Amino acid sequence: MSNDQCQMSNEGKLSDDIRKLVAKIIKLPVEKVDLNANLFTELGVDSLLGTEIFASLDQKYGIDIPENKLAGIKTLNDIIALVETLKPSK
Numbered sequence: 001m002s003n004d005q006c007q008m009s010n011e012g013k014l015s016d017d018i019r020k021l022v023a024k025i026i027k028l029p030v031e032k033v034d035l036n037a038n039l040f041t042e043l044g045v046d047s048l049l050g051t052e053i054f055a056s057l058d059q060k061y062g063i064d065i066p067e068n069k070l071a072g073i074k075t076l077n078d079i080i081a082l083v084e085t086l087k088p089s090k
Contacts, residue, residue: 014087015080021060022076025052035076053079061087 015035022039023030026049039045045053054065057079063086073079 014084017060018057018080018083019076021056022053022079025049025056033076035080037076038074039076039079040074057083063087 019033019035020030022043023033026033026043026045028043033043037043039050050070054070058064061083063083065082065086069082073082
């Protein structure tokens with residue numbers, strides 16, 4: 001597997017893992033959690049669920065999400081992009 005293929009498969013796995021984590025927290029089937037859906041208006045995330053999502057991401061990936069980054073989070077793709085930038089590379 002080339003580096004590009006490995007990178008793409010790692011990104012796909014990260015997307016899948018985060019999508020499953022969020023689906024579990026918001027109690028929706030994974031297939032109903034659209035990566036581009038607005039977390040708040042379309043998926044029903046409130047401040048309590050948002051806190052739970054970010055605490056779970058912190059625990060799972062060992063990242064500390066700065067509060068100033070949270071305001072820009074609107075979709076699951078936003079979360080995935082943020083985790084990708086904060087996650088320590090192996």
